[in-house]
Amino acid sequence: MASVDLAFATIAFKRKIAYKTTWLFSVLFGGWALLAGLAVWNHLLGDGEIGGYDWDAMKAYLIIGFLTSTLAWAGSDWEMANRILDGLVSIDLTKPVDFQRARAAEYIGGMTASVPAAIVGTVIAALAFRPAGPASPLAAALTLLSLLFIFPLAFGISYLATLCCFVTQRFLGIQWAKDSMVAFFSGLMVPIALMPVWLQGIAWAMPFVHFTTTPASIYLGRVDTAGALGLIAAEAAWAAGLWIIGRLIWRQLVKKVTIHGG
Amino acid sequence: MAANPASARHAAGVYRRSIGAYLRSIAEYPADFWVMAISGTFWQIVLFAFLSILFDNVNAIAGWGYHEMLILAGFLATSWGSTALFWDGIWDTGKLIIEGDMDYRITRPAPVLIQVASKHVGMQVFGDVTIGVLMMTVGWIGAGISAAAIPLALFLLLCAAVIQASLLTIANAANFWMKGRTPVVAFMLAELQNESMRFPLTIFPAAVRLIFTFGLPLAFASFIPVQIITGKLDLWWLAAPPIAAAATALLAVLAYRAGLKAYDSAGH
Numbered sequence: 001m002a003s004v005d006l007a008f009a010t011i012a013f014k015r016k017i018a019y020k021t022t023w024l025f026s027v028l029f030g031g032w033a034l035l036a037g038l039a040v041w042n043h044l045l046g047d048g049e050i051g052g053y054d055w056d057a058m059k060a061y062l063i064i065g066f067l068t069s070t071l072a073w074a075g076s077d078w079e080m081a082n083r084i085l086d087g088l089v090s091i092d093l094t095k096p097v098d099f100q101r102a103r104a105a106e107y108i109g110g111m112t113a114s115v116p117a118a119i120v121g122t123v124i125a126a127l128a129f130r131p132a133g134p135a136s137p138l139a140a141a142l143t144l145l146s147l148l149f150i151f152p153l154a155f156g157i158s159y160l161a162t163l164c165c166f167v168t169q170r171f172l173g174i175q176w177a178k179d180s181m182v183a184f185f186s187g188l189m190v191p192i193a194l195m196p197v198w199l200q201g202i203a204w205a206m207p208f209v210h211f212t213t214t215p216a217s218i219y220l221g222r223v224d225t226a227g228a229l230g231l232i233a234a235e236a237a238w239a240a241g242l243w244i245i246g247r248l249i250w251r252q253l254v255k256k257v258t259i260h261g262g
Numbered sequence: 263m264a265a266n267p268a269s270a271r272h273a274a275g276v277y278r279r280s281i282g283a284y285l286r287s288i289a290e291y292p293a294d295f296w297v298m299a300i301s302g303t304f305w306q307i308v309l310f311a312f313l314s315i316l317f318d319n320v321n322a323i324a325g326w327g328y329h330e331m332l333i334l335a336g337f338l339a340t341s342w343g344s345t346a347l348f349w350d351g352i353w354d355t356g357k358l359i360i361e362g363d364m365d366y367r368i369t370r371p372a373p374v375l376i377q378v379a380s381k382h383v384g385m386q387v388f389g390d391v392t393i394g395v396l397m398m399t400v401g402w403i404g405a406g407i408s409a410a411a412i413p414l415a416l417f418l419l420l421c422a423a424v425i426q427a428s429l430l431t432i433a434n435a436a437n438f439w440m441k442g443r444t445p446v447v448a449f450m451l452a453e454l455q456n457e458s459m460r461f462p463l464t465i466f467p468a469a470v471r472l473i474f475t476f477g478l479p480l481a482f483a484s485f486i487p488v489q490i491i492t493g494k495l496d497l498w499w500l501a502a503p504p505i506a507a508a509a510t511a512l513l514a515v516l517a518y519r520a521g522l523k524a525y526d527s528a529g530h
Contacts (some may be wrong), residue, residue, distance in 0.1 A: 025449070033453075033457045034462070039466050040468075170300075176304060180308045183308065184311065
């Protein structure tokens with residue numbers, strides 16, 4: 001990583017931790033969603049199981065969902081979108097840095113700011129609710145590895161969403177649509193295993209599934225080591241694929257930049 | 263606010279013209295309208311799918327079947343979503359305070375709350391409410407509820423929309439004291455409701471049930487009216503939603519008025 005990337009990431013990190021209330025609220029929201037999820041599934045599962053998840057496994061699943069969603073929603077989508085909407089992108093074009101790479105550094109720097117809160121929240125939840133442990137030490141290690149890919153994946157998806165701002169006047173609606181897709185197809189709302197087969201197929205063919213289902217499946221041993229490595233390879237492929245798609249779309253859309261005034 | 267009939271008529275006129283002007287401006291940006299309306303449907307479609315998947319695996323949640331749950335989700339989507347049509351400007355309160363723009367609203371000869379609330383329309387409402395009504399209709403037919411109950415449902419929806427708009431007003435008024443552009447309390451209200459009220463309140467611990475019924479009366483805007491519609495509660499409960507609506511509306515007016523008194527403009 002070049003020093004310029006690190007500089008972008010550091011600035012975004014500092015900016016993020018400066019706004020403590022926003023930061024605190026994002027964890028509180030996640031915490032509330034986790035508690036509501038626990039109440040619902042506790043009621044539904046009782047002593048039985050649904051889709052291969054018993055109560056202990058579901059607790060682990062929901063806590064992993066809390067961790068991954070806290071990370072995934074910590075990036076600065078709006079700052080990226082506003083650069084395009086406000087026309088700042090025209091100044092970026094004159095700078096001797098690559099636009100996508102600079103935004104990636106900033107985005108991941110911003111996400112990093114939420115890591116301590118996500119870890120503290122996860123530890124508290126794990127101590128309070130005693131979820132199922134990892135299937136094996138290797139599964140635990142592979143879960144951590146799969147979690148690392150959330151950083152490039154979250155950037156890739158958000159970057160594509162913000163590129164839509166070249167053709168629309170606003171970002172709010174696009175962000176809602178993206179957030180709904182992530183919440184549903186990651187398995188955060190309802191585990192993918194409970195979906196009808198055709199919908200499972202669609203979910204596994206998209207990158208969102210790696211936000212919750214992939215780390216939770218590896219952790220709970222729902223896939224064996226070969227399966228876990230396969231899923232991690234899929235995450236890496238998506239990270240690279242989204243990067244390339246972002247480049248290709250940028251190349252087309254940047255021609256649409258309208259610079260007002262003179 | 264409006265103390266006599268003449269000023270009430272004036273306030274209503276200002277409100278109508280202000281919302282009307284915004285609705286006309288939508289026609290100027292059709293692409294934006296479609297993006298917002300379609301993205302409004304996304305979350306509701308996801309919720310619809312969530313309930314359908316869940317009930318493929320379970321028969322009931324706390325005694326609520328699939329169709330009753332659809333009515334609950336649809337009722338919530340419609341009552342909450344509709345505030346974006348008639349009261350969306352309220353979300354700008356924090357921004358108006360920080361930028362000192364509230365000064366202009368105070369000097370104009372119309373109630374400030376009316377001016378702020380009607381300055382904007384959230385176009386997602388067209389998506390939200392469409393799918394909300396669709397969910398309610400599917401649930402209604404599936405649960406075998408008589409068409410004769412439709413006026414009752416409309417009345418309860420009206421009360422619920424007033425409660426939602428009032429709570430939103432109070433939550434946004436918090437920005438008069440919190441000094442921030444972002445309406446964090448209002449976001450929290452939206453999130454609390456979104457995460458918890460789409461399930462029957464009975465699955466939550468007693469403390470949560472009490473808070474959502476009497477502390478923050480969200481239950482009167484979804485859980486209680488839907489129980490009246492589906493016959494889970496006696497009809498005498500029908501008195502509760504309008505009382506809750508009147509009480510929260512009064513509180514909202516008082517909160518906003520107190521906020522305006524505390525407003526000290528932006529420093530220059």
